[in-house]
Amino acid sequence: MSVPWKAGATPGARTGSGTGHRLGRPLLYLVLIALAVIAVLPLLWALSGSFKTISEIFEIPPRIWPRHATGSNYATVFSDIALPSWLWTSLWVAVVSTVLSVLFSTMGGYAFAKFDFPGKKILFDVMFSSMMIPMTVVVIPLFVEIAALGMGNSYLALIVPGLAPAFGVFMMRQFIVQSIPDQMLEVARVDGAGEIAIFLRIVLPLLRPALGALIVWNFLASYNNFLWPLIVLSDSGKFTLPLGLNSLSGAYTADYGVILAGSLIASVPTIAVFVGLNKQLIEGLTVGALKG
Known part of the structure; x- marks a missing residue:
């Protein structure tokens, strides 16, 4: 006859541990995704800003993607x-x-x-x-x-x-x-x-x-x-x-x-x-x- 749980343990403790494990992993993934977004967002904004004019960089509300992308900033960098x-x-x-x-x-x-x-x-x-x-x-x-x-x-x-x-x-x-x-x-x-x-x-x-x-x-x-x-x-x-x-x-x-x-x-x-x-x-x- 198989024993469903170890000696001294209670069914409730086993269930709670399994529930906590199932809930903890998605929460960990959410935290990691949030940290990744926080790290990548400034880089994405910098990449977008490098193709914008000064007026568009400071427009409110800010836009991630430029309205009219321009390569003049990179031309200036090299010339x-x-x-x-x-x-x-x-x-x-x-x-x-x-x-x-x-x-x-x-x-x-x-x-x-x-x-x-x-x-x-x-x-x-x-x-x-x-x-x-x-x-x-x-x-x-x-x-x-x-x-x-x-x-x-x-x-x-x-x-x-x-x-x-x-x-x-x-x-x-x-x-x-x-x-x-x-x-x-x-x-x-x-x-x-x-x-x-x-x-x-x-x-x-x-x-x-x-x-x-x-x-x-x-x-x-x-x-x-x-x-x-x-x-x-x-x-x-x-x-x-x-x-x-x-x-x-x-x-x-x-x-x-x-x-x-x-x-x-x-x-x-x-x-x-x-x-x-x-x-x-x-x-x-x-x-x-x-x-x-």
Whole structure:
């Protein structure tokens, strides 16, 4: 004879649990749909606004779809302003910064994870504590240091301060501790492999998920950076894309259609990087979950 419910349970409790489960899933879907709409609606409005005139952008009540779509805003972006130059500057600075910062972060994380040296714990604690300090607190001392080194108003000023971010070193250290056993490295050393060969041929291939996540994080941080370039760059010919788009907005007037068109063009590289490294990003944030 089959037992309809476990010992000690009541039919009412079983029914209530099943009802709650059936009601909870549709409610969860509704919440997720609402959040998706909230996230997508501004992007849809920006896309629509990039094909509108200024008067139509501010008409009341607002319309999602333009009455008379125009491509003049995109024509202005490529003909009357230096957006291609701003885009190129942001792209190559972000790529160089990402490559160097990922390399140095991986090397630093590997050193903290697998080597013992004097002051290791103190240095790691200082590095870890630095992540608690907001960028706005150190931006003035950092600018004074960059100016003293003669790198003011230069592309080096955009790249050098982020060569070894504390978050990147910490992330790679945690991933290496969990993913690469000491025995594997010892076997390679016994076989005669040097430390550089071990790092390039054994460590790096095993860090692919973490590297993908770190590449996305570093690229987006450098490409979208606004405050630091605003402080160190004074030559408009060296503006990055965020600074260039900001310069389109004057004290009393702004061509918002052109700004929206430029902003949408600016989002293409970030979307491409995220889509291209989406799998590695998810794996890096899950497999390499941060723990002590």
